[in-house]
Amino acid sequence: MAKEILRVEKLNKFYAKQQILYDVDFSIAQGEVLALLGPSGSGKSTLIRCLNGLEEFSTGDLFFDGQKMVPTEKNWQQIRQKIGMVFQSYDLFSNLTVLENIVLGPIKVQKKSRSQAVQIATRLLKRVGLADYLQTYPRQLSGGQKQRIAIVRALALHPEVMLFDEVTASLDPEMVRGVLEIIKELSEKDNMTMIIVTHEMNFAEQIADRVLFLEDGHILENTPSKQFFVNSQTERAREFLESMKF
Ligand SMILES: Nc1ncnc2c1ncn2[C@@H]1O[C@H](COP(=O)(O)OP(=O)(O)O)[C@@H](O)[C@H]1O
Ligand SMILES: [Mg+2]
Numbered sequence: 001m002a003k004e005i006l007r008v009e010k011l012n013k014f015y016a017k018q019q020i021l022y023d024v025d026f027s028i029a030q031g032e033v034l035a036l037l038g039p040s041g042s043g044k045s046t047l048i049r050c051l052n053g054l055e056e057f058s059t060g061d062l063f064f065d066g067q068k069m070v071p072t073e074k075n076w077q078q079i080r081q082k083i084g085m086v087f088q089s090y091d092l093f094s095n096l097t098v099l100e101n102i103v104l105g106p107i108k109v110q111k112k113s114r115s116q117a118v119q120i121a122t123r124l125l126k127r128v129g130l131a132d133y134l135q136t137y138p139r140q141l142s143g144g145q146k147q148r149i150a151i152v153r154a155l156a157l158h159p160e161v162m163l164f165d166e167v168t169a170s171l172d173p174e175m176v177r178g179v180l181e182i183i184k185e186l187s188e189k190d191n192m193t194m195i196i197v198t199h200e201m202n203f204a205e206q207i208a209d210r211v212l213f214l215e216d217g218h219i220l221e222n223t224p225s226k227q228f229f230v231n232s233q234t235e236r237a238r239e240f241l242e243s244m245k246f
Helices: 044-051 073-082 098-108 114-127 143-155 173-190 201-207 225-230 235-243
Strands: 004-015 018-029 033-037 059-064 083-086 161-165 193-197 210-215 218-224
Touching (some): 018 044, 018 193, 044 193, 083 143, 114 143, 143 173
Antiparallel strands (some): 210 218
């Protein structure tokens, strides 16, 4: 059994009086890929934002490497270096070159030397096919290129877990594949532990070991993906999968 890297216990989240997440429980083992699926508004983004402190949760516990996380700002800063996140909107700094966007974290947060950080950035950019874009500004890039840079920026901190929140949702169709291929390679070559929110069901089926199916803030299924896509346990999950076909 691979070691458990992240565990969530009885996580509840409210916005004002409205409850968004209900007693969410799950864990993820080293190298495992979890697809977090569910209808729009079911709480997927809120849940993964709670995992790296972008959202406060109301009650519940988070364990990282078996250690209970005490939610202080200092602890979150450490956790954020271990849990990288990429969003739908690649929020690159528009006034900085690709290189400067990537080296910022390693230098500022991890106190790496500039030459070390540049080396990391160069290696990762080569890997995603963007070695020639070090001095380019984000506005000169396509959406797909920007999203690959956003992935590189997160990887430059050497995270143990990566969270992807609909990273291809705002891309032109022809850009989607390149980004998904990078994510797939991270799983296959690097054995990266990942939680992926996506509307690309074929991709989810190919890449995920397990599916968490969320509806109205409840986890309705936590199922091996082979089973989920062929024979979901709940009627709601079957309806959801049906609605994703077009
Ligand atoms: N900042 C916020 N303030 C209040 N309600 C929010 C906020 N962000 C999200 N919500 C609500 O939380 C619920 C879950 O949203 P979200 O996590 O974005 O779902 P999903 O990512 O599955 O589409 C929705 O009802 C949404 O309206
Ligand atoms: Mg969302």
